[in-house]
Amino acid sequence: MEETGLRGxxxxxxxxxxxxxxxxxxxxxxxSTELALALWHTGKKVGILxxxxxxxxxxxxxxxxxxAVHQCDSxxxxxxxxxxxxxxxxxxxxxxxxxxxxxxxxxxxxxALIKQFISDVAWGELDFxxxxxxxxxxxxxxxxxxxxxxxxxLGAVLVTTPQVVSxxxxxxxxxxxxxxxxxxxxxxxxxxxxxxxxxxxxxxxFSKGGGEELAKHAGVPFLGYVPLxxxxxxxxxxxxxxxxxxxxxxxFPALAYIxxxxxxxxxxxxx
Amino acid sequence: xxxxxxxxxxxxxPGTSSAQAGRAAACQGCPxxxxxxxxxVAAPDPAIEEIKEKxxxxxxxxxxxxxxxxxxxxxxSAHLAYGLAEDETKQVALLxxxxxxxxxxxxxxxxxxxxxxxxxGWSPVYVEENLSVMSVGFLLSSxxxxxxxxxxxxxGMIKQFLRDVDWGEIDYxxxxxxxxxxxxxxxxxxxxSSTHIDGVVIITTPQEVSLQDVRKEINFCHKVKxxxxxxxxxxxxxxxxxxxxxxxxFPLTTGGAEKMCQNLNISLLGKxxxxxxxxxxxxxxxxxxxxxxxxxxxxxxxxxxxRIQEYCGLHHxxxxxx
Ligand SMILES: Nc1ncnc2c1ncn2[C@@H]1O[C@H](COP(=O)(O)OP(=O)(O)OP(=O)(O)O)[C@@H](O)[C@H]1O
Ligand SMILES: Nc1ncnc2c1ncn2[C@@H]1O[C@H](COP(=O)(O)OP(=O)(O)OP(=O)(O)O)[C@@H](O)[C@H]1O
Ligand SMILES: [Mg+2]
Ligand SMILES: [Mg+2]
Ligand SMILES: [Zn+2]
Numbered sequence: 001m002e003e004t005g006l007r008g009x010x011x012x013x014x015x016x017x018x019x020x021x022x023x024x025x026x027x028x029x030x031x032s033t034e035l036a037l038a039l040w041h042t043g044k045k046v047g048i049l050x051x052x053x054x055x056x057x058x059x060x061x062x063x064x065x066x067x068a069v070h071q072c073d074s075x076x077x078x079x080x081x082x083x084x085x086x087x088x089x090x091x092x093x094x095x096x097x098x099x100x101x102x103x104x105x106x107x108x109x110x111x112a113l114i115k116q117f118i119s120d121v122a123w124g125e126l127d128f129x130x131x132x133x134x135x136x137x138x139x140x141x142x143x144x145x146x147x148x149x150x151x152x153x154l155g156a157v158l159v160t161t162p163q164v165v166s167x168x169x170x171x172x173x174x175x176x177x178x179x180x181x182x183x184x185x186x187x188x189x190x191x192x193x194x195x196x197x198x199x200x201x202x203x204x205x206f207s208k209g210g211g212e213e214l215a216k217h218a219g220v221p222f223l224g225y226v227p228l229x230x231x232x233x234x235x236x237x238x239x240x241x242x243x244x245x246x247x248x249x250x251x252f253p254a255l256a257y258i259x260x261x262x263x264x265x266x267x268x269x270x271x
Numbered sequence: 272x273x274x275x276x277x278x279x280x281x282x283x284x285p286g287t288s289s290a291q292a293g294r295a296a297a298c299q300g301c302p303x304x305x306x307x308x309x310x311x312v313a314a315p316d317p318a319i320e321e322i323k324e325k326x327x328x329x330x331x332x333x334x335x336x337x338x339x340x341x342x343x344x345x346x347x348s349a350h351l352a353y354g355l356a357e358d359e360t361k362q363v364a365l366l367x368x369x370x371x372x373x374x375x376x377x378x379x380x381x382x383x384x385x386x387x388x389x390x391x392g393w394s395p396v397y398v399e400e401n402l403s404v405m406s407v408g409f410l411l412s413s414x415x416x417x418x419x420x421x422x423x424x425x426x427g428m429i430k431q432f433l434r435d436v437d438w439g440e441i442d443y444x445x446x447x448x449x450x451x452x453x454x455x456x457x458x459x460x461x462x463x464s465s466t467h468i469d470g471v472v473i474i475t476t477p478q479e480v481s482l483q484d485v486r487k488e489i490n491f492c493h494k495v496k497x498x499x500x501x502x503x504x505x506x507x508x509x510x511x512x513x514x515x516x517x518x519x520x521f522p523l524t525t526g527g528a529e530k531m532c533q534n535l536n537i538s539l540l541g542k543x544x545x546x547x548x549x550x551x552x553x554x555x556x557x558x559x560x561x562x563x564x565x566x567x568x569x570x571x572x573x574x575x576x577x578r579i580q581e582y583c584g585l586h587h588x589x590x591x592x593x
Contacts, residue, residue, distance in 0.1 A: 054484075060483060138370075206547075230519065237524040
């Protein structure tokens, strides 16, 4: 069907973007979630596809655990996070019998499900589809990028923390993007500095500046520093809307700026 | 909790080389069922026997696992290795099976090192005379090199690491893993299946977003019958260097590792606080334990390492009695 130019279930999706990192735990799912919320608050319709099959985080972060996906004529109906159906979500978390079930799958099975996620979810009309990924450059990533290629994704947002150990992995992820022909929209430096709520002293617990340096070195846009912010962790734990509830919090301006950059980057293509 | 073969949850691929491939209950409806069932239901990989021979000179094997990314698996693995190797009479080896995101070369100060071919296989890279390391990082030619490999190629690499590396006589082999429950994890367990694994150390951070993945990993361990030595809670609390007040950056919204361990009846080996010096030591490729011996994180690491040593010692003597 792709050959005939039909976009199937992705026909109504304007922009697809991937959130990637070579490193684990740097905040890919966090950035995916907050980006979705921020775009939604500007009136966009947003979908999130969670292709982290062994460790899906998005259902909890959007307080959608325990919800179920349903079948319809054109495929799977994603889970709607809000009443107005402004944010829809697909994750393996919705397919597990028990939340603690381990998904012990080798590559081929993961690839098959990802292909199904990409072709069979009835997203309807979306301004943005955000794809949250596990760390690495392996089956999930290759399959996702290959299956999305016909739909011409806008590009990838790369997330890193400032330490050398993390930046090193993200450097390799940049090579992955280059090899796969995926445009890099920019690099986010997350968990960059922590301001003590008691005395306002800033400590760079995970160092500082590594992400910005990498962006310079690689010649890709730097999307900004997101500080360590306990309000953010707390919001994600409880599935609260950080963007709405903590606009004065330290991570807010950075996250809002990233969302703005994403919207700007779509403007020339007319949206 | 899903334990025992009868209660195996669905979605559980037995692995392509299992005799159950394509035939297990979980294979129903899997797109690869036909492939697995017909694909010459693999005779056991002869490498498993070769690895058994190879591992006869390795006394203790410890895997470091977590369902969640970035919780400090590699940092812990590195410091477990550093800590154990402080006893010069012990020979310690550290194997990094995070094929797509190897952190160990950097953390052990070995970035840019290469492995050498010797008569008896690949020789690992040595930090000290009694501390050797193997990682895919030593096979890459530039820091920009990405390892864009699907499962089978990663599995091949892990097999080679176990079978073809000239490890020598070793007291402790520590294996650092990537997050998740997929190819790398199934392969290491499968390739070591005819040897004895002392057990697994599970790393988590205090918040539920991490614990929810870690519980999956614990279920994985039960399924493949890996004994769990215990859980380490990392990044628990941060003491401001200026005002000395503690902040819970990663809050214990559901009681942290302590509560989880109680519920699942496994040991909590200890808690390691956030300390900016840990990241710095890792970035410099030095042992935080010897760099900052007075830090509370150091004493916590040391306690945990001691408990692991005791566990292995106990285990070993029990085995000899049997
Ligand atoms: N800027 C921040 N401030 C405070 N906490 C944060 C921040 N960014 C992320 N976190 C927290 O850190 C943890 C890890 O983040 P997250 O799960 O988004 O990472 P990830 O890259 O998706 O991890 P994985 O590799 O396991 O998928 C989460 O508990 C999240 O709430
Ligand atoms: N207790 C701690 N205090 C401060 N920094 C820490 C602590 N533990 C780990 N780190 C830092 O956090 C980062 C992530 O740790 P590490 O790379 O060991 O995690 P990991 O679980 O191996 O990640 P991955 O899933 O990507 O393999 C590293 O930069 C490390 O230096
Ligand atoms: Mg994630
Ligand atoms: Mg690691
Ligand atoms: Zn303070």
